[in-house]
Amino acid sequence: MDLVAGIDIGGTKTKLGLVSNSGECVVSMNFRTKEYPDLEDFLDKTAQSVQELIQKMPSKVNLLGVGIGAPNASNKRGTIEYAANLYWKGIVPLQDKLQERMDIPMKVTNDANAAALGEMLFGNAKGMKDFVVITLGTGLGSGVVSNGSLVYGYDGFAGEFGHIAWLPEDGRVDGMGVKGGLEAYVSATGLKRTIVYMMSKYPDESRFRSIAFNDLHGEEITRAAEEGDPIAIKAFEYTGEILGKALANFTLFSQPEAYFLVGGLANCGKWIFEPTQKHMEDHLLEMYKGKVCIMSSGMAEKNVAVSGAAALIWMDQYSS
Amino acid sequence: MDLVAGIDIGGTKTKLGLVSNSGECVVSMNFRTKEYPDLEDFLDKTAQSVQELIQKMPSKVNLLGVGIGAPNASNKRGTIEYAANLYWKGIVPLQDKLQERMDIPMKVTNDANAAALGEMLFGNAKGMKDFVVITLGTGLGSGVVSNGSLVYGYDGFAGEFGHIAWLPEDGRVDGMGVKGGLEAYVSATGLKRTIVYMMSKYPDESRFRSIAFNDLHGEEITRAAEEGDPIAIKAFEYTGEILGKALANFTLFSQPEAYFLVGGLANCGKWIFEPTQKHMEDHLLEMYKGKVCIMSSGMAEKNVAVSGAAALIWMDQYSS
Numbered sequence: 001m002d003l004v005a006g007i008d009i010g011g012t013k014t015k016l017g018l019v020s021n022s023g024e025c026v027v028s029m030n031f032r033t034k035e036y037p038d039l040e041d042f043l044d045k046t047a048q049s050v051q052e053l054i055q056k057m058p059s060k061v062n063l064l065g066v067g068i069g070a071p072n073a074s075n076k077r078g079t080i081e082y083a084a085n086l087y088w089k090g091i092v093p094l095q096d097k098l099q100e101r102m103d104i105p106m107k108v109t110n111d112a113n114a115a116a117l118g119e120m121l122f123g124n125a126k127g128m129k130d131f132v133v134i135t136l137g138t139g140l141g142s143g144v145v146s147n148g149s150l151v152y153g154y155d156g157f158a159g160e161f162g163h164i165a166w167l168p169e170d171g172r173v174d175g176m177g178v179k180g181g182l183e184a185y186v187s188a189t190g191l192k193r194t195i196v197y198m199m200s201k202y203p204d205e206s207r208f209r210s211i212a213f214n215d216l217h218g219e220e221i222t223r224a225a226e227e228g229d230p231i232a233i234k235a236f237e238y239t240g241e242i243l244g245k246a247l248a249n250f251t252l253f254s255q256p257e258a259y260f261l262v263g264g265l266a267n268c269g270k271w272i273f274e275p276t277q278k279h280m281e282d283h284l285l286e287m288y289k290g291k292v293c294i295m296s297s298g299m300a301e302k303n304v305a306v307s308g309a310a311a312l313i314w315m316d317q318y319s320s
Numbered sequence: 321m322d323l324v325a326g327i328d329i330g331g332t333k334t335k336l337g338l339v340s341n342s343g344e345c346v347v348s349m350n351f352r353t354k355e356y357p358d359l360e361d362f363l364d365k366t367a368q369s370v371q372e373l374i375q376k377m378p379s380k381v382n383l384l385g386v387g388i389g390a391p392n393a394s395n396k397r398g399t400i401e402y403a404a405n406l407y408w409k410g411i412v413p414l415q416d417k418l419q420e421r422m423d424i425p426m427k428v429t430n431d432a433n434a435a436a437l438g439e440m441l442f443g444n445a446k447g448m449k450d451f452v453v454i455t456l457g458t459g460l461g462s463g464v465v466s467n468g469s470l471v472y473g474y475d476g477f478a479g480e481f482g483h484i485a486w487l488p489e490d491g492r493v494d495g496m497g498v499k500g501g502l503e504a505y506v507s508a509t510g511l512k513r514t515i516v517y518m519m520s521k522y523p524d525e526s527r528f529r530s531i532a533f534n535d536l537h538g539e540e541i542t543r544a545a546e547e548g549d550p551i552a553i554k555a556f557e558y559t560g561e562i563l564g565k566a567l568a569n570f571t572l573f574s575q576p577e578a579y580f581l582v583g584g585l586a587n588c589g590k591w592i593f594e595p596t597q598k599h600m601e602d603h604l605l606e607m608y609k610g611k612v613c614i615m616s617s618g619m620a621e622k623n624v625a626v627s628g629a630a631a632l633i634w635m636d637q638y639s640s
Contacts (some may be wrong), residue, residue: 072607082606130474144573146478151466153575154450157468157607160572165565166602176605252480253464253573257472262532265379281486286394286402287477 002062006303006310007052008111009033009070011085011138014042017060017303019310021265023122023305023316027056037087041113046206047101066103067312069114069139069305070094074156078108081157084175099156111135111305113150113159114305115297117145118259118308124298131258133297134161136265137271139175139191140183146254162187186243192216194235206231213265222268236268240275247276248283251292253274258293262304266296305310322382325370326623326630328431329353329390331405331458334362335371337623338381341435341637343442346625347376351463357407359417367421367600385425387632389524389625390414390435391461393478398428404495405458427632431455431625433470433479435617436463439580444509444618451578452570453463454481456585459495460503460510466574482507486566504622506563508584512536514555526551542588556588560595567596568603571612580612586616 003026008032017028027048036042054061061283072083073290080086086315109117116133123135129148135141140162144151151158162183163176173191174181184190195216196207202312206229223233245261246279265272277294284292301305323338323346330353337348349369355360362499374381389450392403398415400406412469415428429437439445445453450560455461460482465469471478482503483496492513494501504510515528526538526549567579585592597614604612619627 106552130472130478146466146471147469149469151469151471151574152450152465154577154611155467155575156571158450158575160605162567163605164572171452178605249484250573251569253478254471255475255478257474285483285498291474 001058001059002064002065003057004310004313005053005064005066005306006306007046007068008114008305008309009080009086010067010111010305014178015303015306016046016053016232017306017310018057019051019307019314021314022237023060023118023299023302023307023311028306030054031180035092037110039088039092039177043098043101046098050102063104064317065107065313066102067114067309068094068106068108069111069309071111072157072278073108073110075107075109075113075152076156103202105316106145106315107155109152109312110141110143110159111206111308112141113143113152114308114312115141115262115299115304116145116150116162116221116308117311118299118302118304119262119297120145121301121311121318123296124261124309125258128257130254130256131260132254133260133262134258135263136261138187138189140187144254144256151254156276161246161250164246164319175297176191182242186239186246186265187216190241190316191218191221191235191265191268192237194223195231198231198234198238200235200253202209204230208232218268227280236271236283237275240272241279243272244276244279244281245283247280247294249285251288253296255288258295260295260297262297262299285296321377321379323382324384324633325373325386326385326626326628327366327370327388328401328434328629329388329406330431330625331391331441332604334366335623335626336366336373336441337626338373338377339627339634340537341634343438343585343619343622343627343631344570345626347373348623348626349373349419351558354407359412361420363421373433379402381475383424384637385427385633386418386420386422387434387629388414388426388428389431390428391431392477393428395427395429395433395472396476396609405443411495423503425633425636429470429476430461430463431471431478431628432461433463433472434475434627434628435461435582435619435624435631436465436470437631438619438622438624439582439617441631441634441638442464442622443618445578448556448577450574451580452574452576453580453582455584456470456507456581457583458507458509460507460531464574464576469581471574480569481566486562500533502562502566506559506566506585508538511538511541511555511559511585512589514558518551518554518558522551522554528552538584542591545591555568555582556591559585560592563601564593564596564601565603567600567612567614571604571608575608575614578615580617582617582619
């Protein structure tokens with residue numbers, strides 16, 4: 001059976017799986033990234049985990065390659081560079097070192113680019129040539145597809161919308177120290193920051209006044225909005241307004257047919273999609289109005305990050 | 321002799337030329353766009369002008385096609401849509417109607433995209449796969465090349481950096497009514513607006529206090545800066561700061577190897593290039609630092625707009 005190993009390296013967990021040509025993750029596992037502060041140990045564990053997955057399969061596996069999604073990863077250099085949420089600092093030669101352990105085709109890109117490829121091969125972007133995937137987790141990532149190809153940039157670091165200095169005057173500082181960086185507002189973490197901001201700004205009663213910042217979660221903020229909590233409702237409206245205006249402006253770059261909102265914050269459903277759609281449409285220039293969709297992922301039933309990483313390799317199989 | 325007709329439709333003039341495979345405009349002419357407020361008349365005049373150019377050539381011309389650059393033009397639809405500076409309003413079916421008069425291969429795109437193709441085929445972007453051309457004339461246009469291809473977008477309107485709401489709080493209104501739109505600051509017109517803004521803000525003596533706004537020109541502002549005029553110097557510094565920060569942020573989209581500054585404002589030389597370079601570098605994220613160049617056009621000796629438009633057709637000849 002032809003399969004591709006998909007690996008998603010995150011600050012907390014590393015997820016691995018074997019993925020079929022329809023994007024199904026047929027077997028998977030994960031381990032805690034932080035237990036491997038030494039890169040060599042991490043790579044040993046990764047290579048060994050892929051072997052374990054292969055051995056778990058009842059039939060013989062023909063492993064076509066390994067696709068890896070990781071924060072701040074460069075496809076052109078096979079490196080992770082200056083990732084804020086990983087132990088390994090500076091420039092990490094991920095691909096070269098993993099290739100020493102596994103001599104098969106290997107590709108690396110950032111997690112949002114992998115998600116975009118996954119959406120194009122296996123999800124709701126099938127058949128689209130121009131779209132953008134926005135991942136709304138701890139931070140905000142983006143994968144831009146233009147003319148049917150990922151926009152990688154000169155050495156692989158295109159599509160980092162999260163650090164665009166969007167509101168430099170207002171000035172929340174994001175995870176990379178950018179003042180007004182978009183992800184400080186629009187991400188799962190950004191929403192939590194907006195909840196406490198709204199409690200600072202308005203006197204309204206709210207259940208969140210008795211919950212510590214670190215205990216806030218998207219699901220509960222959604223539930224509170226459903227029940228009419230004024231702070232939760234204001235927070236979603238504010239987040240959607242900022243994201244909607246940002247998407248209207250991003251349209252001036254690559255004019256995508258659709259933006260896909262995926263990840264934690266996107267799971268808040270209409271509370272994030274509706275204000276985003278409204279404010280984007282209000283701010284689109286005439287020539288773009290009515291032409292840009294905001295969509296949800298078609299990968300909900302799949303293992304998005306792992307299948308997306310595997311799409312790096314499946315992509316080549318499709319086009320060859 | 322194999323030649324391509326390049327046509328650049330501007331608000332004031334329409335320029336036409338026959339262009340060789342090295343980007344040389346071997347014969348050219350122009351007429352005033354505004355003398356043809358009726359689209360049919362304009363198209364008759366255009367088709368007739370191409371014939372005249374062919375007849376001017378001493379040897380037999382094999383016309384391979386017609387490439388057209390125009391504001392707000394869509395390559396996918398062959399239209400000009402909602403162009404602020406042209407008589408013809410709404411959606412103009414340019415290509416279809418010109419094709420009725422000239423039955424040869426024809427392509428349309430916006431003027432900045434044409435400039436980018438020209439730079440790639442004939443200018444300083446030869447061999448580059450990821451770069452952006454910024455045209456700094458009456459407005460600010462942009463042509464983005466990624467993976468060696470122009471980023472056209474879903475229906476051809478990608479690359480409109482001039483209308484990005486860059487300083488919405490401050491709020492100069494640009495030619496399309498966008499508050500804080502980049503081109504209201506960074507363009508030949510934007511520089512003039514900054515000259516009068518600086519005269520409003522500072523009490524410094526300046527030659528520009530005795531010149532009317534409509535009589536301001538880039539060459540004179542450059543000369544004034546050379547001679548130490550404090551308003552001119554402040555205006556360039558302000559313009560370069562805004563452009564430099566904008567380019568640092570744009571890098572998060574497509575990570576180009578280079579930005580090419582072309583057109584009127586770019587002719588101000590070091591007064592615009594130096595502050596732009598400095599502020600861009602200061603604001604680039606770590607992973608981009610030292611990797612992004614700001615360059616001038618390699619088309620200075622050529623008829624940029626006409627050769628760029630012709631590149632639309634030559635491009636296909638090269639790749640086939």
